[in-house]
Amino acid sequence: MKISSMQKYVVFGIALMPGFSLADQSEDLAKQLANPVASLISVPIDVEFDSNLGPDRDGDRTLLVTKPVVPFSLNEDWNLITRTIIPFIKLDDIAPGIDDESGLGDLQVSLFFSPEALTSGGWIWGAGAIALLPTASKDSLGSEKWGLGPTAVALRQQGPWTYGMLANHVWSFAGDDDRDDYDRSFIQPFLTYTTPSAVSVTLQTESTYDWETKKWSAPLNLVVGKVTEVGGQLVQLRGGVRYWLDSPDGAGPEDWGIKLAITLLFPK
Numbered sequence: 001m002k003i004s005s006m007q008k009y010v011v012f013g014i015a016l017m018p019g020f021s022l023a024d025q026s027e028d029l030a031k032q033l034a035n036p037v038a039s040l041i042s043v044p045i046d047v048e049f050d051s052n053l054g055p056d057r058d059g060d061r062t063l064l065v066t067k068p069v070v071p072f073s074l075n076e077d078w079n080l081i082t083r084t085i086i087p088f089i090k091l092d093d094i095a096p097g098i099d100d101e102s103g104l105g106d107l108q109v110s111l112f113f114s115p116e117a118l119t120s121g122g123w124i125w126g127a128g129a130i131a132l133l134p135t136a137s138k139d140s141l142g143s144e145k146w147g148l149g150p151t152a153v154a155l156r157q158q159g160p161w162t163y164g165m166l167a168n169h170v171w172s173f174a175g176d177d178d179r180d181d182y183d184r185s186f187i188q189p190f191l192t193y194t195t196p197s198a199v200s201v202t203l204q205t206e207s208t209y210d211w212e213t214k215k216w217s218a219p220l221n222l223v224v225g226k227v228t229e230v231g232g233q234l235v236q237l238r239g240g241v242r243y244w245l246d247s248p249d250g251a252g253p254e255d256w257g258i259k260l261a262i263t264l265l266f267p268k
């Protein structure tokens with residue numbers, strides 16, 4: 001019900017300015033989701049399935065990964081964005097004589113400081129730190145190491161396009177002395193096209209280089225998502241495939257994998 005020309009409407013818990021439809025908001029939300037340091041509370045829940053693991057290539061891996069993103073406004077000029085990765089891992093037939101394993105993996109927590117204003121060239125950026133926490137419920141599912149390092153992201157949004165890169169590096173500084181040191185770089189270039197109907201098509205890699213083993217793990221992901229409303233809750237539904245460009249010989253996955261996800265959205 002309209003109260004005044006200056007007041008807002010509320011639809012599904014989202015503040016809508018007069019003259020803007022829910023479809024308009026959905027497109028804007030889809031673009032915000034393409035930005036890792038957007039001021040939007042979201043809870044992505046991803047399911048990833050990969051096969052052909054282990055020395056005999058008979059193993060499968062299923063990941064259920066929750067990645068809550070919570071931004072905080074520090075002042076008029078700066079935001080703090082927290083991103084946490086909470087993995088649940090299930091491994092099947094990864095090696096002869098090894099039982100199937102499942103449980104919690106290691107947590108990663110990233111803190112990005114990001115300015116409110118764009119750069120003079122129209123870029124959005126954020127930088128901060130990432131921490132590795134040895135929370136794995138079983139030795140085989142984690143590193144048993146504490147780690148720290150830098151993280152950064154830079155991106156640009158032009159019309160329907162979003163492109164940029166997120167990167168971090170983690171060194172271990174404590175933990176089980178019998179386990180290998182953790183020394184890994186992560187690089188994630190991404191390209192997203194968002195339509196007026198809030199459909200997003202994303203092409204990205206999630207490449208990790210292990211400086212201890214001198215090996216890459218590099219899947220190329222193609223994912224399609226749609227912002228919609230389910231039972232009164234705004235969500236983005238996503239699905240896609242990935243192809244492993246490179247992985248450790250005799251251990252990492254090969255060929256094709258599947259990605260499915262739902263992201264819960266909580267706009268301010």
